[in-house]
Amino acid sequence: MIDTLQASAFKIPTSSPEADGTLAWDSTTLVLVEVSSGDVTGTGWTYGSPACATVAAHDLAPVVHGRDAMDVGGSWNAMRAALRNIGRPGVAGMAMSAVDCALWDLKARLLDLPLHRLLGAVHDSVPVYGSGGFTTYDERQLAEQLSGWVEQGIPRVKIKIGGEPLERDLRRVAQARDVIGSAELYVDANGAYSVGEACRVAARLAAYDVTWFEEPVSSDDLAGLRTVREQTSIDVTAGEYGYDLVYFERMAGAVDCLQVDVTRCGGITELLRIAAVAEAHGLQVSGHCAPALHVAALAAVPNLRHLEWFHDHTRIESMLFDGLPDPAGGRLTPSDAPGHGMTWLPFAAAKYCLA
Numbered sequence: 001m002i003d004t005l006q007a008s009a010f011k012i013p014t015s016s017p018e019a020d021g022t023l024a025w026d027s028t029t030l031v032l033v034e035v036s037s038g039d040v041t042g043t044g045w046t047y048g049s050p051a052c053a054t055v056a057a058h059d060l061a062p063v064v065h066g067r068d069a070m071d072v073g074g075s076w077n078a079m080r081a082a083l084r085n086i087g088r089p090g091v092a093g094m095a096m097s098a099v100d101c102a103l104w105d106l107k108a109r110l111l112d113l114p115l116h117r118l119l120g121a122v123h124d125s126v127p128v129y130g131s132g133g134f135t136t137y138d139e140r141q142l143a144e145q146l147s148g149w150v151e152q153g154i155p156r157v158k159i160k161i162g163g164e165p166l167e168r169d170l171r172r173v174a175q176a177r178d179v180i181g182s183a184e185l186y187v188d189a190n191g192a193y194s195v196g197e198a199c200r201v202a203a204r205l206a207a208y209d210v211t212w213f214e215e216p217v218s219s220d221d222l223a224g225l226r227t228v229r230e231q232t233s234i235d236v237t238a239g240e241y242g243y244d245l246v247y248f249e250r251m252a253g254a255v256d257c258l259q260v261d262v263t264r265c266g267g268i269t270e271l272l273r274i275a276a277v278a279e280a281h282g283l284q285v286s287g288h289c290a291p292a293l294h295v296a297a298l299a300a301v302p303n304l305r306h307l308e309w310f311h312d313h314t315r316i317e318s319m320l321f322d323g324l325p326d327p328a329g330g331r332l333t334p335s336d337a338p339g340h341g342m343t344w345l346p347f348a349a350a351k352y353c354l355a
Contacts, residue, residue: 002069002106004036005061005099009050010352012316016141018134021162021192028312029354030320031056032344033098035106037069042106043344045293046094046263047313050354055095059086064099069110072103076269093243093264100267101293105339114341116334119268119300125331126298128291129186132311133159139175145311146179153329154309156184158212161201162192170204177208186212193217195224202232210234214259225254240264240288248274252281257305261288268297279303292317292324295332296340307332317342320349 011029018025031052033044046052063078079096086092108115130149133142142159149157159176161169177185187210193201198216205213212235217224219238229236239259242248244266248258258278262271278285279302287294287307291314298304309327318324322343325332335341 002035002037002064002067002075002103004034005056005064005102006034007053007056007061007095007098008032009053009354010320010349011050011354012319012352014312015315017136018312019136019163020134020160020188021164021190023190024136028316030316031094031098032349033095033102034344035064035099035102037106037110040106040109042102042104042109042339043342044098044101044103044105044267045290046098047290048094048263049091051091052095052098055086055092056099059083059092060095060099064103069103069106072100072107073269075103076100076267080266088266089243093266097263097265097267097270100269101262101340104268104297109339112338114334114336115296115339116299119272119297121296121299121334122302123299123304125333126287126295126304127306127331128154128309128327129156129158129184129306130154130311130327131158131186131188131289131308133157133172133176135160135162135164135172142172142175143179146176149309149327150180150183152327154183154327155330156186156212156306158186158188158214158308160190161187162189166197166201166204169201173205173208173210184212185210186214188214189216191215191218191221195221195227198224198228199231202228202234205234206232212237212257214238215240219251222251222254225251229254229256237286242274245270245273245277249277252278252283255283257284257286259286259288261290262294262297263290271297272300275301275303289313290317291327291332292321292342293340295325296334299334320345320352
């Protein structure tokens, strides 16, 4: 039986100012959910507003309290119903995602099983790509970050573009190609371009052997994504802002790979359904950010492409948890410890806690 659900928020400053094509930030907020049954506790988290903690504690805790800890699907359905009049996309969906991940972690720990085994792993490891390359980085910062990933054996990396004069974007892409050699090069515009701009950028990117163009236009512009996709041989991708299954069904015909974020989409329960929808459309899925929370679930996804090893989140997860998997060689191996294998470090997190 589920005895307690607690939620708390932690604001962690970035290591340096960061920005992409549409947003700048100097901190990241992690919202932690802890769900307990007896003396066993499962954890899940999301990256978003502290309001996620309020929704989890005030709206979701009452509907999962007292439920069978083995019945994660039943708890998920109860949470979805509770969010009907609140609205699932956004803050509420992120709260639900964190709770669902915590419930899966709790169930696995109660059964003394690694979570990837409980979910039915089909992969021994999960490929990753290094992700960062913020538009605020100077040439030295960009080179150090990209070369560090390549030296770890990560064979694919991604940088941010957009929101800057095109020639600066292209200079940064050219530098990235020089630094990483033959490794795969990805770019992410975070929806910064119009359709016409994105098509022109895609034509210029081909000279640098870019193979992944993420959110060239707004992820809400499905017609625009289709147009860019038709104009380039580079894979066009999106999906990180999907909060439910229907969103991904609609997007499936507009992209070459569906990105899914377990901290937003409805948790592990919904991620596995989304992967099935993607496979029905002949698509692979790629995990967006929060690598420590994704790895067990993605190991159970047959049509997996890879997982984002995102600078902000790997830094935070290494600071506030014990057990972050090692990306050396470009792959993460799921933990054989019970649950997702991550241990929350409350003393390390205390100074970042929001009242």
